[in-house]
Structure formats: structure tokens, C-alpha cells
Amino acid sequence: MTDIRPAVVLLVRHADVYNPRRVFYGRLPGFRLSDLGWKQADFLAEHLASEPIRAFYTSPMLRARQTAAVLARRHRGVAIHRIMGLQEVRTSWMGVPDHELPLFVNLYEPPRDPGDETIAQLAERVSQTLLRIARKHPGQVVCCVSHGDPISSACSLFRGLAPELVSIRGQYSAQQCSVTRLTFTPPSEQPVLEYRDVIAELAPELKARR
Template sequence: MPADVIHLVRHGEVHNPTRVLYGRLPGFRLSDLGQRMAEAAVGALAGHPVTALYASPLQRVQESAAPWAEAFGLEVHTEERLIEPTNRFEGKRMNRRTLADPRHWHLLRNPRTPSWGEPFTSIATRMLAAMTETCERTDSGEVVMVSHQLPIWMVHRAVVGEPLAHDPRKRRCALSSITSFAWQGGAFTEIGYQEPGAELLENATDLGAV
């Protein structure tokens, strides 16, 4: 029988001294606090029958997956479909000056797609496909898939039947959070959300999500 549950885990805090939107840019690693967040997330599923581990190819996610690999004795399988969406504001500070620059206005013409990056429908489709295929090829137990804020949020909204277009300021997907889904009757049902490193979030900086 296939896996029972898939846990979508967001990476921990990123070392981002220039406070830019890092997106898919290389070289953005976890901060020391982010490492602690990743370890806290693992503790939240201690005792669970986690039998497979997948991660986005980006450095911050691979580093966030490492404690899971060590704790459960698993290999980290890199899954390209878990990656951060493309975003044409990568490398920029997302402040009023950036948004007020006329050179960027064409990127803001349609926030419902969105016009500045990968369409929400594309993100949801690739994430759900990766989850479905992973669930079906995993013999049993639970699967951890380490990814990014927007991809996880797109899965949540797709599964609960909410419009994919949304206000980014209202996403429920904190650093190192865990959003869990059960595979039932050929479809996913969301069964839980937790923030294992909640006490660490007070001192965290979260500026790089697209």
C-alpha cells in the first residue's frame, strides 16, 4: 500500500544580510538560527514512521533536510518540482522604492497570475504531481518533503479548495513549519499544521520568500 501521510516542511531561516528576495539565487544558506529551526522540526515527528525524504535542490532546503536524514537514517532524494518558483524580483529588496520604480510596473500588472513569476497554477500542479507520485511509489509509512513557503501554500489552497491567488502577507507557512496531508481515496486531505520552532520565530528574519 502507498504512504499514508506526506509532511511538507518549510526550510529554516536563511542567512540574508543584504535582506533581498533570494528566490532561486545560489549561495543562500541557513543561518545558525535556521539550523536550530530545522532540528526543531525533526523533533516534532520523533517516533513517526518516516520512510522517505525528499528536498528541493536549493541549498537552504538541502541543509534543512540534513537533520531529517540523520534522525531517520534516510537518503535525501532531490526533487526538482519542490523548488522555489521563479521570480523576476530576485536579488532586489522588496520595499516601497522597488515597487514604485516605473521600470517594475509591468511586473505588477496582474497579481492573480502572478505576472512577476511562475503562475500559481503551475506551482500547485507540479507540487501535487510530485506528492502523488511520491506517495504511490513509497510502500508505506510517512514521507517528508522539504520545500519553500509559496509551493507549500499553493498545495494548501488547492487541497482545501481556495482560490490560488492570495495576499502574500496572510500565508500560514512559517519557517520550519510542517503542513501534513493524508492520502485517501486517490486525493489529499490536509490533516495538520504545526510550528515546532515557534519560540525561535520571534528572533527570525523572513524576507526572502517569493
């Protein structure tokens, strides 16, 4: 018999990153949380402390793993799993200075390199990963830590938006330490979404100044 209890996925964007050279780091290794990022993650951990989280899943990137580790401190004994499906976007723009990126941080249109992920491919990868995690945890709450565009693209797909840049920027762009609550109720694979920019709403003094 199919378990029809809803699964809740708390989809978190990692905290602020130490990036003194101001480059698009993407999948480049070694980019850790900044001092501000540690404070943001700690604030979010307190915010989520009462959530009955049963598992953590994180992108393998250092900044995501560090964020997940801070969140998990408030949930003793809960395992943290690294999962490639939550990985940052695959793009040849890695290492390019921020001021050389196309307007509106357009990494996608047109593709810079044949191996770059499109928004549609990114959305499909991350949404399918989240669906698999939800199926694994019926009736439970889990937390997934990922990156801005992976989160925004998957959520745009769940919202039924076209795989275009406008669908993942502006009001649909996941901010640092934001939480998107995805409630999956079988047999539907279309979750109910609730987005909160926790830092902006509850701790604006911790908002990164760009």
C-alpha cells in the same frame, strides 16, 4: 490489486536563511541556513524523531537540502532525494531588495515577466509532485522539504481555494520549519491536511524576528 493504505507526507518549510542584504533570493544559489536556522532545524528534527519516516525528498536549493540533512540525522540510513518539483517559485523578482517588493509580497499579480510562474501553475506543479510521491509510498511516512509559496500554493489547491494571493498569505502562509501533514488515502487524491507552526507553538524563542 491497488494498495489502498494511506500515505503520509510531512511537508516542511526550510529553516531561517542567512540573508544579510535582505533580498528576495528565490532560486539564487548559495543561500544557506542562518545560525538561527540551524537551531530551528535541529529543534524540528527532535520533534520529528519519532516519526517512522521512510524517505526524504528535498528541493535542490541549499537551504532546503541543509534542513533535510539535519532532519535525516535522526533517521539513520534513510535516503534523501533531490526533486525539482519541490523547487522554489520561478520568478523574475529574484535579487530585488525586500523593501522594493510589492505590498503583501505579491510576486504574482500582475506577472512581472512572461516567464514567471503563476500561483495556479505553482500549485499544480507542487501538488502533482506530492501526489506522485504519495503514490510511491503507500502505507509509509515520508518527509518533503520545500519553500513557503510552493507549500502554501499546493495546500491552497488541496483546500479547494482559488489560486489567488489571499489563498497563500496570512493564515495560509507556511512558516519556517512548519509541518503540514498530508494524509493521502487512495483512490482519493484529496489529502487530509493538518498544519502546525512547530516553532511558534513549541519554541517561540527560535521564531525569526523581522
